[in-house]
Amino acid sequence: DAGxxxxxxxxxxxxxxxxxxxxxxxSGHNSLFWYRQTMMRGLELLIYFNNNVPIDDSGMPxxxxxxxxxxxxxxxxxIQPSEPRDSAVYFCAxxxxxxxxxxxTFGSGTRLTVV
Amino acid sequence: xxxxxxNSGPLSVPEGAIASLNCTYSDRVSQSFFWYRQYSGxxxxxxxxxxxxxxxxxxxxxxxxxxxxxxxxxxxxDSQPSDSATYLCAVNIDxxxxxxTFGSGTRLQVQx
Numbered sequence: 001d002a003g004x005x006x007x008x009x010x011x012x013x014x015x016x017x018x019x020x021x022x023x024x025x026x027s028g029h030n031s032l033f034w035y036r037q038t039m040m041r042g043l044e045l046l047i048y049f050n051n052n053v054p055i056d057d058s059g060m061p062x063x064x065x066x067x068x069x070x071x072x073x074x075x076x077x078x079i080q081p082s083e084p085r086d087s088a089v090y091f092c093a094x095x096x097x098x099x100x101x102x103x104x105t106f107g108s109g110t111r112l113t114v115v
Numbered sequence: 116x117x118x119x120x121x122n123s124g125p126l127s128v129p130e131g132a133i134a135s136l137n138c139t140y141s142d143r144v145s146q147s148f149f150w151y152r153q154y155s156g157x158x159x160x161x162x163x164x165x166x167x168x169x170x171x172x173x174x175x176x177x178x179x180x181x182x183x184x185x186x187x188x189x190x191x192x193d194s195q196p197s198d199s200a201t202y203l204c205a206v207n208i209d210x211x212x213x214x215x216t217f218g219s220g221t222r223l224q225v226q227x
Contacts, residue, residue, distance in 0.1 A: 033214050042219040043159070043203065056213055091158055103149050103161035104215060 004107035006092050012113045018080040021110045024073055025094030033093045033104060034067055034077050043091070049075065050097060082114045118142060119206050121218035129226050134191040136221050138204030141185070147207040148180055148187045149215065154200045159217075163189060194225045 005024040013019050025032045034046040048056040049069045060067070064083070069075040079086055089111050093104040120139050128134045136150075147166050151159035165171045165178040165187065177190040187206075191198055201220040208216065 035217075043217040045214045045216070048214040102147075103164050104159075105161070106158040109158050 004092055004094050004105050006090075006107035006110050008110060009108060010111045010113075012115065013082055015083055015114055016081045017114075018078065019082045019086075019112060019114075021077040021090050021092075021112070023075045023077070023092030023107060025075070025092070026105055027073070029094035029096050029105075030072075031095045031097040031102075032069060032075050033095070034075070035091045035093065035106075036088045037091060037109075038088045046077070046090075079112075082112075084114045087112055087114050117218075118208075118216045119204055119218040121202075121204050121221045123219060124222040125224050126221055127224045127226060128194050130194060130196060132194050134194045134198065134223055134225070136189040136191070136202050136204075136223065138187045138189075138206075138218055139185055140187070140204075140206045142206070142208045143182075143185065145182075145185075145206045145208050148178070149205040149207075150176075150178060150187075150189045151203040151205060151217075152200045153203060153220065159203055191223075194223075196225045196227050199223055199225050 007022045030051050032049045035043050037043045045059040047067045052069045067077045089109045091106050091109045093106045095102045095104045118141050150163040152162050153159045163178040165180045168180050168182055171178045175192045179188045201222045203220045204218040205215040
């Protein structure tokens with residue numbers, strides 16, 4: 001299994017530009033999570049999908065952030081317009097929620113820098 | 116009060132010693148508990164899960180859970196320099212409705 005695949009690995013963009021992060025979860029997993037990690041705030045949940053349906057989006061900072069999961073094998077996180085305070089590492093993780101052990105598998109992350 | 120609290124460290128131990136990492140959580144109805152290891156510049160990696168009170172051992176790692184005290188710990192026996200990383204405690208309060216909540220992590224340094 002290739003694991004959770006995220007792209008791009010690094011993204012540098014100018015303030016005000018649109019940024020799209022992509023994630024392919026592990027086949028067979030029914031849940032997908034987007035987290036953001038910074039030194040100051042640690043690992044924070046942005047949004048949680050179960051069976052492609054958003055279950056908990058309370059962590060999405062504001063309307064500039066949006067996430068979609070059109071099918072079981074693909075999800076996007078979009079920031080429009082981007083701001084310097086959005087600079088962070090964005091992780092996608094997937095899991096099978098409902099089994100006896102549903103620890104998450106994380107992708108390699110996207111390091112976003114907004115200048 | 117944060118939902119999941121950890122001492123940020125660094126915790127420094129000599130090679131071969133036992134490293135003890137601690138985590139407290141605020142919600143009494145928390146159901147599942149996990150320890151992740153994160154090397155610098157890498158993604159978190161699951162190393163242990165525990166669901167019921169007591170100890171769970173896996174190789175050099177032992178997870179301990181005390182729900183009455185709202186406390187979970189990770190012991191690493193025979194610590195190696197390769198164990199140097201940040202260890203994240205994660206708690207699931209409501210399986211299916213909420214995702215894991217992570218602590219801020221404890222940085223462990225194993226001195227050769």
